[in-house]
Amino acid sequence: MDDLTHFDDQGAARMVDVGDKPSTRRGALAEGRIRMRPATLERIRQGGAGKGDVLGVARIAGIMGAKRTADLIPLCHPLALSRVEIAFTPDAENSAVTCSARVETTAPTGVEMEALCAVQVALLTIYDMCKASDRGMTIEQVRLVEKHGGRSGHWQRPVEA
Amino acid sequence: MDDLTHFDDQGAARMVDVGDKPSTRRGALAEGRIRMRPATLERIRQGGAGKGDVLGVARIAGIMGAKRTADLIPLCHPLALSRVEIAFTPDAENSAVTCSARVETTAPTGVEMEALCAVQVALLTIYDMCKASDRGMTIEQVRLVEKHGGRSGHWQRPVEA
Amino acid sequence: MDDLTHFDDQGAARMVDVGDKPSTRRGALAEGRIRMRPATLERIRQGGAGKGDVLGVARIAGIMGAKRTADLIPLCHPLALSRVEIAFTPDAENSAVTCSARVETTAPTGVEMEALCAVQVALLTIYDMCKASDRGMTIEQVRLVEKHGGRSGHWQRPVEA
Amino acid sequence: MDDLTHFDDQGAARMVDVGDKPSTRRGALAEGRIRMRPATLERIRQGGAGKGDVLGVARIAGIMGAKRTADLIPLCHPLALSRVEIAFTPDAENSAVTCSARVETTAPTGVEMEALCAVQVALLTIYDMCKASDRGMTIEQVRLVEKHGGRSGHWQRPVEA
Amino acid sequence: MDDLTHFDDQGAARMVDVGDKPSTRRGALAEGRIRMRPATLERIRQGGAGKGDVLGVARIAGIMGAKRTADLIPLCHPLALSRVEIAFTPDAENSAVTCSARVETTAPTGVEMEALCAVQVALLTIYDMCKASDRGMTIEQVRLVEKHGGRSGHWQRPVEA
Amino acid sequence: MDDLTHFDDQGAARMVDVGDKPSTRRGALAEGRIRMRPATLERIRQGGAGKGDVLGVARIAGIMGAKRTADLIPLCHPLALSRVEIAFTPDAENSAVTCSARVETTAPTGVEMEALCAVQVALLTIYDMCKASDRGMTIEQVRLVEKHGGRSGHWQRPVEA
Numbered sequence: 001m002d003d004l005t006h007f008d009d010q011g012a013a014r015m016v017d018v019g020d021k022p023s024t025r026r027g028a029l030a031e032g033r034i035r036m037r038p039a040t041l042e043r044i045r046q047g048g049a050g051k052g053d054v055l056g057v058a059r060i061a062g063i064m065g066a067k068r069t070a071d072l073i074p075l076c077h078p079l080a081l082s083r084v085e086i087a088f089t090p091d092a093e094n095s096a097v098t099c100s101a102r103v104e105t106t107a108p109t110g111v112e113m114e115a116l117c118a119v120q121v122a123l124l125t126i127y128d129m130c131k132a133s134d135r136g137m138t139i140e141q142v143r144l145v146e147k148h149g150g151r152s153g154h155w156q157r158p159v160e161a
Numbered sequence: 162m163d164d165l166t167h168f169d170d171q172g173a174a175r176m177v178d179v180g181d182k183p184s185t186r187r188g189a190l191a192e193g194r195i196r197m198r199p200a201t202l203e204r205i206r207q208g209g210a211g212k213g214d215v216l217g218v219a220r221i222a223g224i225m226g227a228k229r230t231a232d233l234i235p236l237c238h239p240l241a242l243s244r245v246e247i248a249f250t251p252d253a254e255n256s257a258v259t260c261s262a263r264v265e266t267t268a269p270t271g272v273e274m275e276a277l278c279a280v281q282v283a284l285l286t287i288y289d290m291c292k293a294s295d296r297g298m299t300i301e302q303v304r305l306v307e308k309h310g311g312r313s314g315h316w317q318r319p320v321e322a
Numbered sequence: 323m324d325d326l327t328h329f330d331d332q333g334a335a336r337m338v339d340v341g342d343k344p345s346t347r348r349g350a351l352a353e354g355r356i357r358m359r360p361a362t363l364e365r366i367r368q369g370g371a372g373k374g375d376v377l378g379v380a381r382i383a384g385i386m387g388a389k390r391t392a393d394l395i396p397l398c399h400p401l402a403l404s405r406v407e408i409a410f411t412p413d414a415e416n417s418a419v420t421c422s423a424r425v426e427t428t429a430p431t432g433v434e435m436e437a438l439c440a441v442q443v444a445l446l447t448i449y450d451m452c453k454a455s456d457r458g459m460t461i462e463q464v465r466l467v468e469k470h471g472g473r474s475g476h477w478q479r480p481v482e483a
Numbered sequence: 484m485d486d487l488t489h490f491d492d493q494g495a496a497r498m499v500d501v502g503d504k505p506s507t508r509r510g511a512l513a514e515g516r517i518r519m520r521p522a523t524l525e526r527i528r529q530g531g532a533g534k535g536d537v538l539g540v541a542r543i544a545g546i547m548g549a550k551r552t553a554d555l556i557p558l559c560h561p562l563a564l565s566r567v568e569i570a571f572t573p574d575a576e577n578s579a580v581t582c583s584a585r586v587e588t589t590a591p592t593g594v595e596m597e598a599l600c601a602v603q604v605a606l607l608t609i610y611d612m613c614k615a616s617d618r619g620m621t622i623e624q625v626r627l628v629e630k631h632g633g634r635s636g637h638w639q640r641p642v643e644a
Numbered sequence: 645m646d647d648l649t650h651f652d653d654q655g656a657a658r659m660v661d662v663g664d665k666p667s668t669r670r671g672a673l674a675e676g677r678i679r680m681r682p683a684t685l686e687r688i689r690q691g692g693a694g695k696g697d698v699l700g701v702a703r704i705a706g707i708m709g710a711k712r713t714a715d716l717i718p719l720c721h722p723l724a725l726s727r728v729e730i731a732f733t734p735d736a737e738n739s740a741v742t743c744s745a746r747v748e749t750t751a752p753t754g755v756e757m758e759a760l761c762a763v764q765v766a767l768l769t770i771y772d773m774c775k776a777s778d779r780g781m782t783i784e785q786v787r788l789v790e791k792h793g794g795r796s797g798h799w800q801r802p803v804e805a
Numbered sequence: 806m807d808d809l810t811h812f813d814d815q816g817a818a819r820m821v822d823v824g825d826k827p828s829t830r831r832g833a834l835a836e837g838r839i840r841m842r843p844a845t846l847e848r849i850r851q852g853g854a855g856k857g858d859v860l861g862v863a864r865i866a867g868i869m870g871a872k873r874t875a876d877l878i879p880l881c882h883p884l885a886l887s888r889v890e891i892a893f894t895p896d897a898e899n900s901a902v903t904c905s906a907r908v909e910t911t912a913p914t915g916v917e918m919e920a921l922c923a924v925q926v927a928l929l930t931i932y933d934m935c936k937a938s939d940r941g942m943t944i945e946q947v948r949l950v951e952k953h954g955g956r957s958g959h960w961q962r963p964v965e966a
Contacts, residue, residue, distance in 0.1 A: 004204065006290045007213030008890070013290075013861070015868055017888035019830060019909050025502060032300070043165065052168030053378055056496070060382045060557045061235050063498055067553055067561055070872055072229065072282050073289050074222050074865045078872055078885050080561050082591065083500035085491070104502050108887065112296070113289050120281045120300075121233050128234050128274050129167045129174075131305075135273070135316055139193070139281075139303035144296055155296055169407070174378070176385055178405035180347060180426050186663060214861055217657070221718045221865045224659055228714055228722055231389055235382045239389055239402050241722050243752065244661035246652070265663050269404065326526065328612045329535030330729070335700070337707055339727035341669060341748050354622070365487065374490030383557050390555065392711055394604050395611050396544050396704045400711055400724050430726065434618070435611050442603045442622075443555050450556050450596050451489045451496075457595070457627055457638055461515070461603075464622035466614075477618055508824060536700055539818070543704045543879045546820055550875055550883055563883050565913065566822035568813070587824050648848065650934045651857030657934075676944070687809065696812030705879050716873065716926050717933050718866050756940070757933050764925045764944075765877050772878050772918050773811045775949075779917070779960055783837070783925075783947035788940055799940055 006075050015075050021108035026149030027083075030115035031100040032142030034123045038095050040134040044126070045090055055088045055097070058125040062086045065121025066103055066114045073117070079107045081114060086122055099123055100145070110150050116142065167236050176236050182269035187310030188244075191276035192261040193303030195284045199256050201295040205287070206251055216249045216258070219286040223247045226282025227264055227275045234278070240268045242275060247283055260284055261306070271311050277303065328397050337397050343430035348471030349405075352437035353422040354464030356445045360417050362456040366448070367412055377410045377419070380447040384408045387443025388425055388436045395439070401429045403436060408444055421445055422467070432472050438464065489558050498558050504591035509632030510566075513598035514583040515625030517606045521578050523617040527609070528573055538571045538580070541608040545569045548604025549586055549597045556600070562590045564597060569605055582606055583628070593633050599625065650719050659719050665752035670793030671727075674759035675744040676786030678767045682739050684778040688770070689734055699732045699741070702769040706730045709765025710747055710758045717761070723751045725758060730766055743767055744789070754794050760786065811880050820880050826913035831954030832888075835920035836905040837947030839928045843900050845939040849931070850895055860893045860902070863930040867891045870926025871908055871919045878922070884912045886919060891927055904928055905950070915955050921947065 005016050036044075047053045063084045070078040083104040091098050101118035103111040123139045130137065148154045166177050197205075208214045224245045231239040244265040252259050262279035264272040284300045291298065309315045327338050358366075369375045385406045392400040405426040413420050423440035425433040445461045452459065470476045488499050519527075530536045546567045553561040566587040574581050584601035586594040606622045613620065631637045649660050680688075691697045707728045714722040727748040735742050745762035747755040767783045774781065792798045810821050841849075852858045868889045875883040888909040896903050906923035908916040928944045935942065953959045 004213050004215070004290055005293050006218075011208070011213040012890075012892065013213070013218050013864055013868070014891070015871075015886065015889035017890075017909065019887040019911065047172075052165050052172040052174070053375065054165070056375055056378050057167075057174050057235055057382055059496055060379055061233065063496070064386075064554075064557055065233055066498075068229075068233065071869075072222065072226055072233075073286055074218055074869055075286075076289060077887065080563065080590070080885065081498065082502040082560065084498035085495075085500075086497070087495065104500065106502060107885070112292060113285065116285055116288065116300075120285060124274065124277055124281060125234055125236075127277065128237060129165055131273060132166050135305055135308075136318060137304070139277075140301040142300035142303075143298070144292075147296070157297060173407075173409065174381055174385070175408070176388075176403065176406035178407075178426065180404040180428060214858065217858055217861050218865055220657055221862055224657070225715075225718050225869075227659075232386075235386055238404065241402065241724065241751070242659065243663040243721065245659035246656075246661075247658070248656065265661065267663060268402070326535050326537070326612055327615050328540075333530070333535040334729075334731065335535070335540050335703055335707070336730070337710075337725065337728035339729075339748065341726040341750060369494075374487050374494040374496065376487065379489075379496050379557055383555065387555055390551075393708075394544065394548055394551065394555075395608055396540055396708050397608075398611060399726065402724065429724070434614060435607065438607055438610065438622075442607060446596065446599055446603060447556055447558075449599065450559060451487055453595060453627075454488050457630075458640060459626070461599075461625035462623040464625075465620070466618055469618075479619060536697065539697055539700050540704055542818055543701055546818070547708075547876075547879055549820075563885065563912070564820065565824040565882065567820035568817075568822075569819070570817065587822065589824060648857050648859065648934055649937050650862075655852075655857040657857065657862050691816070696809050696816040696818070698809065701811075701818050701879055705877065709877055712873075712877065716866065716870055716877075717930055718862055719930075720933060756936060757929065760929055760932065760944075764929060768918065768921055768925060769878055769880075771921065772881060773809055775917060776810050779949055779952070780962060781948070783921075784945040786944035786947075787942070788936075791940070801941060 018108040023106055023108050024149055025106050026110045027104040028110060028112045028115040029102045029146040030119045030144050032119040032123055033096040033098040034126050034137055034139050035096040036137045037134050040130050041095055054126060054129045058122045059086045061125040062101060062118040062122030066118035069114045069117040073113050076113050077109050079105050081105050086118060110147055112144050112147055179269040184267055184269050185310055186267050187271045188265040189271060189273045189276040190263045190307040191280045191305050193280040193284055194257040194259040195287050195298050195300050196257040197298045198295050201291050202251060202256055215287060215290045219283045220247045222286040223262060223279040223283030227279035230275045230278040234274050237274050238270050240266050242266050247279060271308055273305050273308055340430040345428055345430050346471055347428050348432045349426040350432060350434045350437040351424045351468040352441045352466050354441040354445055355418040355420040356448050356459050356461050357418040358459045359456050362452050363412060363417055376448060376451045380444045381408045383447040384423060384440040384444030388440035391436045391439040395435050398435050399431050401427050403427050408440060432469055434466050434469055501591040506589055506591050507632055508589050509593045510587040511593060511595045511598040512585045512629040513602045513627050515602040515606055516579040516581040517609050517620055517622050518579040519620045520617050523613050524573060524578055537609060537612045541605045542569045544608040545584060545601040545605030549601035552597045552600040556596050559596050560592050562588050564588050569601060593630055595627050595630055662752040667750055667752050668793055669750050670754045671748040672754060672756045672759040673746045673790040674763045674788050676763040676767055677740040677742040678770050678781055678783050679740040680781045681778050684774050685734060685739055698770060698773045702766045703730045705769035706745060706762040706766030710762035713758045713761040717757050720757050721753050723749050725749050730762060754791055756788050756791055823913040828911055828913050829954055830911050831915045832909040833915060833917045833920040834907050834951040835924045835949050837924040837928055838901040838903040839931050839942055839944050840901040841942045842939050845935050846895060846900050859931060859934045863927045864891045866930040867906060867923040867927030871923035874919045874922040878918050881918050882914050884910050886910050891923060915952055917949050917952055
């Protein structure tokens with residue numbers, strides 16, 4: 001591992017120069033999950049029909065979070081996103097809700113951070129709405145699943161042993 | 162688990178009324194970690210001496226992230242924070258960096274979300290700065306460790322078996 | 323009408339000095355509506371059960387909009403809101419959705435602007451989500467209904483003739 | 484009215500994918516008005532010459548509001564605006580000030596929301612500056628007047644009967 | 645000069661703990677100026693009467709800038725400002741416009757940064773509006789003039805020799 | 806000096822229409838300095854090795870400040886920046902730290918304001934971190950050094966006599 005591109009020769013942080021990179025179609029898929037008590041999961045699953053739609057609120061927060069990425073992450077380039085979609089999957093086996101975020105853009109740099117940021121904000125919002133009764137919820141396995149476009153091309157997370 | 166306070170009787174989301182709660186001293190401690198390749202961890206540990214201080218940048222991002230919590234989490238109350246401190250600990254055994262955030266306020270509601278938000282933004286910033294050489298890093302075990310103050314008083318995360 | 327407090331003697335705009343005003347409990351209720359085609363109203367009313375919850379999204383936008391008021395309105399004081407609630411009422415007679423926002427704080431100045439801002443952002447969000455099929459929707463009757471607290475005390479909108 | 488594009492098949496909100504739409508020149512014109520007491524209107528009309536320029540402040544707020552649209556409206560795409568102009572017209576007959584906002588961009592999606600958002604923030608700012616003496620002001624007739632560009636082409640508000 | 649309070653014993657940046665400091669009335673006055681060509685100054689002085697009010701726009705930007713201080717300066721505490729006033733003085737002798745900003749709060753920490761931030765944003769806005777014809781304008785002498793309140797009490801800038 | 810482009814014929818402020826300008830590569834270099842006591846300068850120079858890296862924090866603040874320019878300066882166009890770099894140079898002779906910021910974009914308008922904004926926020930951050938022991942620090946000589954690209958082409962600050 002030779003170098004971190006976010007620093008110059010003297011070790012000073014910088015927003016990397018992407019001025020010579022072409023503006024191309026790029027995308028990223030990130031995911032993560034929040035573990036909770038079974039009763040909390042059950043409560044979330046019942047939502048939506050006049051009982052409080054936790055995932056609906058978290059989805060909006062995640063989409064808006066993707067748009068705030070360059071405000072939050074110091075060296076991220078501001079980007080015009082062309083697509084943000086967030087999906088939740090209840091996971092009874094692990095007593096968790098899994099969140100995935102797909103983000104796309106046409107830009108000289110990728111949207112991995114935007115996808116991860118959407119996942120993080122969505123999961124934090126679930127925590128916020130359920131914390132009064134389940135303070136111990138844990139966010140885990142937040143990671144990039146896939147990216148496409150750009151010089152480094154397609155990347156897919158290797159299957160873990 | 163009877164109810165989620167962030168919804169009214171019809172299931173409509175709301176910012177909970179804290180107007181009757183006294184403004185008292187409150188604090189929260191949250192933590193999380195990001196797992197990475199050993200070479201990435203080694204690179205981060207070498208930082209600081211003119212070689213690029215990844216954790217220094219992430220710390221600033223985390224502190225600023227705590228201040229943006231009410232912008233990101235839909236139903237969070239805006240609060241005037243009185244203290245934000247972020248610490249990183251390299252964890253060679255798990256090939257990870259652990260981040261903890263301590264936040265305090267004097268307010269009618271707590272700062273759990275601010276502490277968690279600081280951790281998330283700090284860890285995302287580490288991901289951003291190292292992703293060019295280690296795209297597979299994973300954020301995990303993001304959780305509340307402790308809170309104090311307010312009607313529910315002191316809470317400490319139970320030790321896991 | 324002698325003077326506008328937001329200007330000094332030379333006509334220069336200013337954020338009014340509220341340093342001598344006590345911090346007291348204050349509240350405001352604002353409302354407004356968006357008129358639309360009957361088919362659009364019908365579509366919105368069907369939402370929620372797996373078909374797209376327009377009002378759920380607009381409610382979140384309105385609550386977050388209340389928190390952004392001091393960012394948007396130049397001379398507004400930044401405030402720590404203690405409550406934000408937004409309600410929608412379908413109005414078949416006028417082929418409209420009515421939105422009301424109740425905001426409260428304990429502060430030296432009132433929250434009329436926060437309540438109005440919440441209504442405006444909520445109604446704009448409804449417009450955004452339905453505009454592809456009903457571009458002619460109109461926002462109207464956005465106004466303060468009631469306020470309480472502060473030196474000027476209780477105010478209620480007079481019934482119109 | 485078959486469908487709302489801001490929701491997927493399961494009714495989940497999303498930022499619509501515009502990745503396949505070409506970046507073209509687009510524009511929108513929106514308008515709205517705020518009704519007030521005749522004395523308030525007279526006071527606003529006298530402004531500007533060392534007496535407090537209400538409309539000057541509101542114009543700046545509206546321009547800045549257009550730039551915040553994607554921060555406020557959950558499913559709006561962030562856009563690089565190429566033009567924002569705001570005009571006010573006193574309307575003595577209705578004892579109102581009319582505001583119109585023209586916004587343009589070169590992008591894969593339109594700027595109707597940006598124009599409407601500019602009008603709303605400008606009118607709210609007028610309310611804020613005059614509310615101490617005229618709390619009953621009402622914002623009304625906020626609507627799109629015209630749009631051009633994009634796949635749906637030119638649209639003009641039909642004349643009302 | 646023993647220590648910088650914004651760092652802990654290990655040199656890690658932090659938002660200083662002000663939880664034990666009482667919330668008291670505090671104020672700050674900052675100033676700065678922008679030097680320009682005489683013709684630019686003349687043009688600015690003519691503004692206001694239907695010719696473009698550069699200082700009116702800059703004043704609004706400065707007031708709004710004061711409110712964004714905690715967003716911009718990493719270790720600043722978020723504060724509820726109770727007063728922001730900005731004044732401009734043409735200075736023909738130095739071919740400059742001087743800006744001063746007075747900010748007040750009731751809080752456990754001071755508003756020096758808010759006053760300086762207001763001055764900086766106001767002067768930058770003047771630069772922006774005049775840069776097409778006078779790119780060489782220089783911002784200078786931005787400094788704190790006075791502060792009051794808090795443990796360190798009253799401070800006044802010493803007269804320079 | 807005939808006209809200021811940020812105003813229309815009636816003197817109303819506007820975001821200038823750049824819709825007909827081609828999107829080209831543009832850059833700007835700005836600089837400024839903050840004067841301080843020799844002891845403060847010495848303290849800053851010692852930073853970085855576990856003693857508190859003032860310039861590291863200020864650099865991050867400056868980079869993030871560049872991204873906030875269109876939020877702060879009313880009539881600035883929002884832009885997607887392709888590069889932001891900030892450098893600090895201790896200047897013992899003047900007992901000052903000089904900051905320079907280089908910003909680039911591919912856009913229909915330039916990035917002079919972004920470069921100046923980065924310098925201002927970086928210098929303010931230095932002030933914030935050292936103000937407890939040196940309240941009298943002064944920011945000065947903030948100015949554009951060079952710009953390239955766009956219709957007006959290359960501009961370099963003339964050497965001062």
